[in-house]
Amino acid sequence: MAKIGVFTCWCGENIARNVDVDKVSEAIAKLPGVGCSMNYKYMCSEPGQSLIATKIRELGLTGVVVASCSPHMHLKTFRKTCELAGINPYLIEMANIREQCSWVHSDKEVATAKAIELIGMAVEKVRRNHALQPIRVPVTKRALVIGAGVAGIQAALDVASGGVEVVLVEREPSVGGKMAGLSETFPTLDCSQCILTPRMVEVGQHPNIKLMTYSEVEKVDGYVGNFKVTIRQKARYVDIAKCTGCGSCWNACPKKNKIPNSFDYNLGNRGAIYIPFPQAVPARPTIDPDNCMRLQSMKNGKELCGICAKKCQTNAINFHDEEKFVEVEVGAIIVATGYQLYSIKKEQENPRIKGYAEYGYGKYPDVVDSLQFERIISASGPTGGEPKRPSDGKTPKSVVFIQCVGSRDNAKGITYCSKICCMYTAKHTMLFKHKVHDGTASVFYMDIRSGGKMYDEFVRRAIEQDGAKYYRGRVSKIEQVMVDGERKYRCYGADTLKGTPVVVDADMVVLAGAIMPSSGVTQLAQKLSVGYNEYGFLSESHPKLRPVETNAAGVFVCGACQGPKDIPETVAQASAAAGKALIMLSQPELTREPEIATIDEKLCAACGACVKACPYQAISIEEIRDRKGNFIKKTSRVNPGLCMGCGTCVAVCPSKSADLIGFTDDQVYAQIESLADVF
Amino acid sequence: MNAETKSTDAFEPKIVAFVCNWCTYLGADLAGTNRLEYPANIRILRLPCTGRVDFNLIVKAFEIGADAVLVSGCHPGDCHYTAGNFHARRRWDLFRELLDTVGIDLNRVYFSWISAAEGAKFQKLVTEIVDKTREMGPYEDYKKLVAES
Amino acid sequence: MDIGYYPGCALHGSSNDYEASVRACMTALGVNLNELEDWICCGASAAHCINHDLATALPARNLGIAEKMNLKSLFAPCPMCSMELKKANDAIQSNAALREKMSEIVETPVTGAVDVVNLIQVFQAVGYETIAQRAVKKLDAFKPACYYGCLLTRPPKTLKFDDPEDPTSMDELLSKLGAQPVEWNCKTVCCGGGLTLCDEDAVAAMTYRVLQNALDSGANCVVVACPMCEVNLDMRQADARKLGLTKDVPIFYLSDLVGIAVGLNAKALDLNRRFVSISDELKGA
Amino acid sequence: MSKPVQDWSARVEELSGAKLNDCYQCGKCTAGCPRAEVMDVPPTRIMRSAQTGDVLEVAKARSIWQCLSCQTCTARCPKNVEVAGVVDALRQISIETNTFSDESLKVVSFQKAFLRSVRRNGRTNETEMATDFEARYFFRRFDVANVVRVGLLGPKMIARGKMHFKLGSPVKDKALVKRIFDKCGVEL
Numbered sequence A: 001m002a003k004i005g006v007f008t009c010w011c012g013e014n015i016a017r018n019v020d021v022d023k024v025s026e027a028i029a030k031l032p033g034v035g036c037s038m039n040y041k042y043m044c045s046e047p048g049q050s051l052i053a054t055k056i057r058e059l060g061l062t063g064v065v066v067a068s069c070s071p072h073m074h075l076k077t078f079r080k081t082c083e084l085a086g087i088n089p090y091l092i093e094m095a096n097i098r099e100q101c102s103w104v105h106s107d108k109e110v111a112t113a114k115a116i117e118l119i120g121m122a123v124e125k126v127r128r129n130h131a132l133q134p135i136r137v138p139v140t141k142r143a144l145v146i147g148a149g150v151a152g153i154q155a156a157l158d159v160a161s162g163g164v165e166v167v168l169v170e171r172e173p174s175v176g177g178k179m180a181g182l183s184e185t186f187p188t189l190d191c192s193q194c195i196l197t198p199r200m201v202e203v204g205q206h207p208n209i210k211l212m213t214y215s216e217v218e219k220v221d222g223y224v225g226n227f228k229v230t231i232r233q234k235a236r237y238v239d240i241a242k243c244t245g246c247g248s249c250w251n252a253c254p255k256k257n258k259i260p261n262s263f264d265y266n267l268g269n270r271g272a273i274y275i276p277f278p279q280a281v282p283a284r285p286t287i288d289p290d291n292c293m294r295l296q297s298m299k300n301g302k303e304l305c306g307i308c309a310k311k312c313q314t315n316a317i318n319f320h321d322e323e324k325f326v327e328v329e330v331g332a333i334i335v336a337t338g339y340q341l342y343s344i345k346k347e348q349e350n351p352r353i354k355g356y357a358e359y360g361y362g363k364y365p366d367v368v369d370s371l372q373f374e375r376i377i378s379a380s381g382p383t384g385g386e387p388k389r390p391s392d393g394k395t396p397k398s399v400v401f402i403q404c405v406g407s408r409d410n411a412k413g414i415t416y417c418s419k420i421c422c423m424y425t426a427k428h429t430m431l432f433k434h435k436v437h438d439g440t441a442s443v444f445y446m447d448i449r450s451g452g453k454m455y456d457e458f459v460r461r462a463i464e465q466d467g468a469k470y471y472r473g474r475v476s477k478i479e480q481v482m483v484d485g486e487r488k489y490r491c492y493g494a495d496t497l498k499g500t501p502v503v504v505d506a507d508m509v510v511l512a513g514a515i516m517p518s519s520g521v522t523q524l525a526q527k528l529s530v531g532y533n534e535y536g537f538l539s540e541s542h543p544k545l546r547p548v549e550t551n552a553a554g555v556f557v558c559g560a561c562q563g564p565k566d567i568p569e570t571v572a573q574a575s576a577a578a579g580k581a582l583i584m585l586s587q588p589e590l591t592r593e594p595e596i597a598t599i600d601e602k603l604c605a606a607c608g609a610c611v612k613a614c615p616y617q618a619i620s621i622e623e624i625r626d627r628k629g630n631f632i633k634k635t636s637r638v639n640p641g642l643c644m645g646c647g648t649c650v651a652v653c654p655s656k657s658a659d660l661i662g663f664t665d666d667q668v669y670a671q672i673e674s675l676a677d678v679f
Numbered sequence B: 001m002n003a004e005t006k007s008t009d010a011f012e013p014k015i016v017a018f019v020c021n022w023c024t025y026l027g028a029d030l031a032g033t034n035r036l037e038y039p040a041n042i043r044i045l046r047l048p049c050t051g052r053v054d055f056n057l058i059v060k061a062f063e064i065g066a067d068a069v070l071v072s073g074c075h076p077g078d079c080h081y082t083a084g085n086f087h088a089r090r091r092w093d094l095f096r097e098l099l100d101t102v103g104i105d106l107n108r109v110y111f112s113w114i115s116a117a118e119g120a121k122f123q124k125l126v127t128e129i130v131d132k133t134r135e136m137g138p139y140e141d142y143k144k145l146v147a148e149s
Numbered sequence C: 001m002d003i004g005y006y007p008g009c010a011l012h013g014s015s016n017d018y019e020a021s022v023r024a025c026m027t028a029l030g031v032n033l034n035e036l037e038d039w040i041c042c043g044a045s046a047a048h049c050i051n052h053d054l055a056t057a058l059p060a061r062n063l064g065i066a067e068k069m070n071l072k073s074l075f076a077p078c079p080m081c082s083m084e085l086k087k088a089n090d091a092i093q094s095n096a097a098l099r100e101k102m103s104e105i106v107e108t109p110v111t112g113a114v115d116v117v118n119l120i121q122v123f124q125a126v127g128y129e130t131i132a133q134r135a136v137k138k139l140d141a142f143k144p145a146c147y148y149g150c151l152l153t154r155p156p157k158t159l160k161f162d163d164p165e166d167p168t169s170m171d172e173l174l175s176k177l178g179a180q181p182v183e184w185n186c187k188t189v190c191c192g193g194g195l196t197l198c199d200e201d202a203v204a205a206m207t208y209r210v211l212q213n214a215l216d217s218g219a220n221c222v223v224v225a226c227p228m229c230e231v232n233l234d235m236r237q238a239d240a241r242k243l244g245l246t247k248d249v250p251i252f253y254l255s256d257l258v259g260i261a262v263g264l265n266a267k268a269l270d271l272n273r274r275f276v277s278i279s280d281e282l283k284g285a
Numbered sequence D: 001m002s003k004p005v006q007d008w009s010a011r012v013e014e015l016s017g018a019k020l021n022d023c024y025q026c027g028k029c030t031a032g033c034p035r036a037e038v039m040d041v042p043p044t045r046i047m048r049s050a051q052t053g054d055v056l057e058v059a060k061a062r063s064i065w066q067c068l069s070c071q072t073c074t075a076r077c078p079k080n081v082e083v084a085g086v087v088d089a090l091r092q093i094s095i096e097t098n099t100f101s102d103e104s105l106k107v108v109s110f111q112k113a114f115l116r117s118v119r120r121n122g123r124t125n126e127t128e129m130a131t132d133f134e135a136r137y138f139f140r141r142f143d144v145a146n147v148v149r150v151g152l153l154g155p156k157m158i159a160r161g162k163m164h165f166k167l168g169s170p171v172k173d174k175a176l177v178k179r180i181f182d183k184c185g186v187e188l
């Protein structure tokens, strides 16, 4: 038999001024099942709370309604009161007679009547409340970081230094990401390798970091605190435990310097066994199976070449290596898969994105993208930092830089600003001018976006000190022409400030292509249940207040995979993500509100409507079998680790087998029906 | 409404509102904090998300005598649950058809987005709904329909 | 194959050599041209400058005739005509009010149901493979600069044909027939044809740019699929020479080259009336 | 003359179907326009004027009649704006308001001569058109050089059978063509 205590608060004058609290208590006392109804000046105060506690104990109340302010204000307070008094904290409901009544209705009679109805609704609900226990889940104190660019490196080092183990997965043979290939970096023009290499080495040596390069995430199971992740380690054909990195193999490979090196964006060459760049971590080679003569010949049962293995003193080379699957258990996941440049050329993979046939990228050898230019002027690049154009190795005297290529171009299918190209283009003009003093750097831009500490000063320096010529206008077309026997690239542009067309003949053209998320990121996002936008940039929970969390509990994002970003922002975000992961992993166990969905498996028709509707992929269809393993029926099942309690499944279930604890159909209908008498 | 305090012939519309916990409920709280007065004809039911609202809940509200129903949640894209209100929105077209089929006057069902910061919008909306419903008069048709069947 | 045919004013006037070439070539390929009965001018370069409604009404009249004749597709060898026809067709198809208005103005029902095609599309419909099989002569003497001009691909929203910046459909056909089309810059650069009678100096400069680039890229002729391009590049070449054009460049219609490949002679293709005369070798003799 | 229109932006949008506010003044239309070099108001500025509604100034400009309708601007506009359509709209407005400059008379005369020929015959007759154009243009401008130049070209074309004195196959329903012109409110 229900015995409900109803405690009406005056909130000083706040409620009592417009609601006749005595009349309320009187009316409520008459409701069936109400065991006590009283009012007090400040229910949330110490004496107010002890009044409630005393009544709970004295009368053996089975449920409590506090009629006062918004539950967002004090539901937690009164739950604690109940718990202290010895009843389950989920057996209390609040009626909001302040924000929804006394503060918004001045007619006292009307407000009093409404207060009585609101409390009546709460009484009907609490009568149907059940004792609930918060869900507790254990936490595996280990984090997974996916992607080892500067974002992944920073996040891994921070988590590891916080005393938590990290598994760092990188799909390339070396860590470092794009930053490892940059020349000097804005806004300070320090050498990229000089600042990144020490951290790459640290990642390779940190006792808390298990580095898995040339590996990708295959499968993700489980939920926050308890993920089981399967990682695929690609066949490297070199046992990096045995290998010392001596280099005898790659120096002897007959394919040495014959295969385009993707790390140099195909401007330089490597061998079939190679390290992508000298500072690679791990400093261990990889065999490229498509270009190795031995591995190719083995397909036909032959054994050609094999020179590298003969040279190797440590027997590290294994032509029979195979890909391996490794399962790791982690409590939190940080995604740091970075970006790639929009490919610019006429042919595009994504049908929604169009290329720039008018710029001849991919057709004209000296029309390069911005990352290629980074390699061309990088001291570690294929030309040793001497600016040379790809077609004939001549030093370019006139370079045209074009901004917003792809970015902000609706016709090509990308509407956003890539945010960093204004800055790196200014940098490019400076680095070029520092190396070719009599050269001309011309920039075509639409707007200069240089918001950041010392950023605008940086751009102004490019113009004022280094004499870069900035034209405000887009380029319409680039044509390869011969001028006095010299190959030139004629850029048909505009100077919108002057209001005329401008034509500039360049020896080389650099296109600042749009920043796009790394290939394959959407498949990864689906494995992790992380949202992404139409371009594939991963979605944070809230752009301002939860910038590194995602809506998948326990999964965090940082760096350019979330949106275009420069290094300072990337690193800041990586540390933030590491911090958030450490906060989560520092708890002995995770508790979650018990207000989640349940399925009545007897009723469920396994139609799958809920599975499709659930925004968190928390429901799946499973088979019920008897003890002998005979199939009985299919049913949907909620994973309590994933369910966030939104109730969408309940609304879509045609057989009414789904319900939401804490907001059950039973409770909600009772609330509505309580109005039947007064309506 | 309370029959003793109001003269019986003056029609007081009865409105049931299903609102989400994270946006519209907080918007209503803000209207309160700012003392934005609005008609007392509305009864709010707090649900986690508008995604939780199904067709039957709306029908139920009319069955017990509501003259209008409001469903209000977060703005699209701001949903606390990523996509819950998106589902609600997609269902909305279906709702309308179904409601129409069971004979509910679609002019009596309101769907809106009110954020936690939009106390004034909440005040305005409730006032408008009450005014409009007052104009339309009591929803006798549906009650008759229920009584007949 | 049967297809509707809209010659347009140019092919019945100054560019009657194009009509001869197209007709001969189509007959050789077994394409039967059903000429629109009582067609009128599509308005070409003038109507859209002067009156918005007229620019739709003139082509609409022709589309109405085509619909009345139950023609599924309509071949207009002049890209300006086919662009204007297509534009009107699209507008009428997607806008019910305009459909009514135009049907009333042209006193014929028009719904926008006709598929308007250009010369290259007709060859595509016949099939490049089929044409190659019918070829009796290899075009190995030809190093054409395939010139698409403005209106074969532009505006792309209306034409939806080939890449507007780097079209290749003509190059592909001619490569199949043994020619060696050159890579060049001016495939879609305007030759100035629109103002050929009004601003001779400017037009000469534009013609020069196109022709010189063709020569610099190693071409021995320019191939067009447009009567205006032909007249302009051919007739204005004397002026271009004054600006420095290094030598004469013979201009062909695409149908000329296909015709030569399938064995037609210079007379059948009407190759003898060009301003810049064509060598016997290139006439396919 | 058509009715006077107050809001020129709206009128330009109506005639061209272009969304003027989409233009972000990037200059790509000017950069690729084969005529921008000689234009007094290049396409980007034409767009800007249309955007602000200050159109009558541009209607006087030579540029709009120097445009070749080559569609390069429209094809390359990153914002998918119908730039060439805007130019057409301005040409129509300049004729409606009779604001085109003297310098543009030649082109306007040519276009009108063309359409007059179509109105009369249903198709163009080049000889008639050329004579009409030369006559009107010559009498208004005394541009002897032009008469001589076109005069020199004429014989060349006739010699090659490219200029015709009569239409090959005349249009039967010529009256309908006239009605079409009238219904569209074309004044030539």
Ligand SMILES: Cc1cc2nc3c(=O)[nH]c(=O)nc-3n(C[C@H](O)[C@H](O)[C@H](O)COP(=O)(O)OP(=O)(O)OC[C@H]3O[C@@H](n4cnc5c(N)ncnc54)[C@H](O)[C@@H]3O)c2cc1C
Binding pocket: A146, A147, A148, A149, A150, A151, A152, A169, A170, A171, A172, A175, A176, A177, A178, A179, A182, A184, A185, A186, A187, A215, A216, A217, A336, A337, A338, A339, A340, A341, A370, A371, A374, A420, A424, A427, A518, A519, A520, A521, A524, A558, A559, A560, A561, A565, A566, A567, A568, A570
């Ligand atoms: C031309 C150019 C010049 C620049 N210059 C500067 C500058 O001067 N100053 C500055 O501050 N910023 C500069 N930037 C920006 C800078 O490159 C980025 O801010 C930074 O590299 C982003 O780091 P990241 O770790 O997020 O991404 P990335 O560097 O892209 O790293 C991502 C890593 O994840 C790996 N990965 C991707 N997908 C997977 C997967 N599915 N599984 C496993 N691993 C995966 C990749 O292989 C890569 O190693 C420049 C950018 C460009 C394009």
Ligand SMILES: Cc1cc2nc3c(=O)[nH]c(=O)nc-3n(C[C@H](O)[C@H](O)[C@H](O)COP(=O)(O)OP(=O)(O)OC[C@H]3O[C@@H](n4cnc5c(N)ncnc54)[C@H](O)[C@@H]3O)c2cc1C
Binding pocket: A544
């Ligand atoms: C007009 C305007 C509009 C904006 N609109 C937006 C927007 O729409 N979206 C957006 O994302 N951002 C917006 N911003 C930016 C936003 O205001 C800032 O990003 C944000 O407020 C910065 O937060 P903060 O905590 O760093 O600094 P503050 O908000 O300045 O907080 C600093 C606090 O420290 C206290 N304090 C200062 N010195 C001391 C001291 N010595 N000892 C103790 N306490 C001290 C101050 O009293 C203050 O409470 C806007 C900014 C402006 C100017």
Ligand code: SF4
Binding pocket: A238, A242, A243, A244, A245, A246, A247, A248, A249, A250, A285, A311, A312, A313, A314, A315, A316, A317
């Ligand atoms: S020779 Fe052997 S030890 Fe030396 S780098 Fe090659 S694989 Fe490693």
Ligand code: SF4
Binding pocket: A252, A253, A254, A255, A271, A272, A273, A287, A291, A292, A293, A294, A295, A304, A305, A306, A307, A308, A309
């Ligand atoms: S076996 Fe392959 S990797 Fe080794 S040296 Fe030969 S080609 Fe190079």
Ligand code: SF4
Binding pocket: A403, A404, A405, A407, A408, A416, A417, A418, A419, A420, A421, A422, A423, A447, A448, A449, A512
């Ligand atoms: S950062 Fe600058 S160059 Fe890059 S897209 Fe934005 S405005 Fe264009």
Ligand code: SF4
Binding pocket: A451
């Ligand atoms: S200072 Fe402010 S207003 Fe000026 S450019 Fe920078 S961000 Fe924009």
Ligand code: SF4
Binding pocket: A596, A597, A613, A614, A615, A616, A617, A618, A619, A638, A642, A643, A644, A645, A646, A647, A648, A649, A650, A660
């Ligand atoms: S309540 Fe929401 S999150 Fe939970 S299972 Fe249902 S739809 Fe999914």
Ligand code: SF4
Binding pocket: A599, A603, A604, A605, A606, A607, A608, A609, A610, A611, A635, A636, A652, A653, A654, A655, A656, A657, A658
């Ligand atoms: S919607 Fe309902 S019946 Fe269908 S699978 Fe889900 S719980 Fe079962």
Ligand code: SF4
Binding pocket: D022, D023, D024, D025, D026, D027, D028, D029, D030, D043, D044, D047, D073, D076, D077, D078, D079, D080, D081, D083
């Ligand atoms: S190209 Fe388009 S967006 Fe750019 S200035 Fe011209 S009309 Fe405007």
Ligand code: SF4
Binding pocket: D029, D032, D033, D034, D035, D036, D043, D066, D067, D068, D069, D070, D071, D072, D073, D074, D083, D084, D087
């Ligand atoms: S259509 Fe006119 S404005 Fe546009 S590019 Fe061609 S000539 Fe220039």
